[in-house]
Amino acid sequence: xxxxxxxxxxxxxxxxxxxxxxxxxxxxxxxxxxxxxxxxxxxxxxxxxxxxxxxxxxxxxxxxxxxxxxxxxxxxxxxxxxxxxxxxxxxxxxxxxxxxxxxxxxxxxxxxxxxxxxxxxxxxxxxxxxxxxxxxxxxxxxxxxxxxxxxxxxxxxxxxxxxxxxxxxxxxxxxxxxxxxxxxxxxxxxxxxxxxxxxxxxxxxxxxxxxxxxxxxxxxxxxxxxxxxxxxxxxxxxxxxxxxxxxxxxxxxxxxxxxxxxxxxxxxxxxxxxxxxxxxxxxxxxxxxxxxxxxxxxxxxxxxxxxxxxxxxxxxxxxxxxxxxxxxxxxxxxxxxxxxxxxxxxxxxxxxxxxxxxxxxxxxxxxxxxxxxxxxxxxxxxxxxxxxxxxxxxxxxxxxxxxxxxxxxxxxxxxx
Numbered sequence: 001x002x003x004x005x006x007x008x009x010x011x012x013x014x015x016x017x018x019x020x021x022x023x024x025x026x027x028x029x030x031x032x033x034x035x036x037x038x039x040x041x042x043x044x045x046x047x048x049x050x051x052x053x054x055x056x057x058x059x060x061x062x063x064x065x066x067x068x069x070x071x072x073x074x075x076x077x078x079x080x081x082x083x084x085x086x087x088x089x090x091x092x093x094x095x096x097x098x099x100x101x102x103x104x105x106x107x108x109x110x111x112x113x114x115x116x117x118x119x120x121x122x123x124x125x126x127x128x129x130x131x132x133x134x135x136x137x138x139x140x141x142x143x144x145x146x147x148x149x150x151x152x153x154x155x156x157x158x159x160x161x162x163x164x165x166x167x168x169x170x171x172x173x174x175x176x177x178x179x180x181x182x183x184x185x186x187x188x189x190x191x192x193x194x195x196x197x198x199x200x201x202x203x204x205x206x207x208x209x210x211x212x213x214x215x216x217x218x219x220x221x222x223x224x225x226x227x228x229x230x231x232x233x234x235x236x237x238x239x240x241x242x243x244x245x246x247x248x249x250x251x252x253x254x255x256x257x258x259x260x261x262x263x264x265x266x267x268x269x270x271x272x273x274x275x276x277x278x279x280x281x282x283x284x285x286x287x288x289x290x291x292x293x294x295x296x297x298x299x300x301x302x303x304x305x306x307x308x309x310x311x312x313x314x315x316x317x318x319x320x321x322x323x324x325x326x327x328x329x330x331x332x333x334x335x336x337x338x339x340x341x342x343x344x345x346x347x348x349x350x351x352x353x354x355x356x357x358x359x360x361x362x363x364x365x366x367x368x369x370x371x372x373x374x375x376x377x378x379x380x381x382x383x384x385x386x387x388x389x390x391x392x393x394x395x396x397x398x399x400x401x402x403x404x405x406x407x408x409x410x411x412x413x414x415x416x
Contacts (some may be wrong), residue, residue: 018066039286044107045232050176063167065095070189092140103290107233111240116269155199161370180218200373213394217362225358231318234354242305254296258284319407352406362394
């Protein structure tokens with residue numbers, strides 16, 4: 001029997017035809033760990049704002065792998081020595097960079113995983129895959145960790161101008177219909193070069209990088225930190241918070257076994273590393289587990305949990321106020337008073353009134369910088385090379401304070 005063809009061509013709506021270039025990459029795409037990403041939406045609850053935002057981490061990872069392949073070709077064409085093994089490893093690293101995301105991507109990291117970063121879980125899963133595949137991912141893992149002696153590979157995976165960001169800006173802009181996400185990734189990649197094995201951009205690519213940074217700033221406020229998305233995410237966090245509270249009080253609460261494990265226990269990164277039970281359970285979690293529970297919990301005996309779930313299912317969202325300054329205590333006291341007038345108990349109040357803050361900076365000079373290679377050969381930071389009038393805006397950390405609350409609670413819904 002002939003061996004199966006593992007060099008596949010896929011039709012991607014953003015880039016057109018893209019290729020899975022090696023058998024190892026194909027085997028990784030086919031692995032259940034990676035296939036799970038089909039069931040995790042890229043943008044969490046952004047579909048409540050942008051109905052087209054239904055794409056998944058699976059789409060994004062394949063797109064990032066494609067861009068990494070283009071970056072390898074560009075650097076090779078400029079005379080830099082990059083072996084076939086390094087090319088494959090770089091594509092493996094970026095393909096698997098998000099494999100550790102849990103349900104709803106970033107939304108539930110704070111309350112389901114007790115702030116265990118998805119990057120750490122990605123690394124654990126990469127080590128597990130490496131064992132399953134006879135050590136063939138070792139080079140990719142070194143690149144992903146940043147321990148490989150050629151740092152530009154790690155920069156292409158995780159930096160302020162990496163293939164991850166290039167794909168998600170393009171892809172998220174495409175699926176939300178927000179045109180500002182278009183960044184001209186192909187041109188930026190064509191402008192990439194190396195200086196002492198670190199990543200630089202040719203001087204003629206400055207305008208493209210400026211556009212990239214502008215796009216990132218706009219996408220954060222228009223999509224990722226959209227006020228309605230913040231409301232939806234806050235409601236989902238409160239749902240999980242209440243469910244965890246009930247589970248740990250011994251209340252009967254529906255959940256699939258892997259999900260129940262995380263509801264009933266606070267699991268640290270150290271426990272992930274030492275007890276295989278948690279990693280195995282994690283690889284069985286996806287968005288569908290959470291949604292199935294939200295639907296079941298909408299009829300739960302606990303009024304707080306049931307009300308929050310039904311409100312989210314029906315899109316009866318919290319009211320939200322945004323400010324560049326912390327909210328005055330008098331406003332919060334007034335909102336609390338309105339909720340108490342409906343009959344909310346002190347215990348219930350904290351689930352229906354949420355404060356927080358969102359921050360965004362398009363470019364952080366204090367982190368690994370975007371370097372521009374001048375015609376003279378000198379390398380300088382983009383902030384020094386750019387003549388963009390609002391470069392200071394791009395480098396400032398912008399902070400938005402928010403308060404959201406259940407303004408549309410009907411009196412007959414309130415806990416008796």
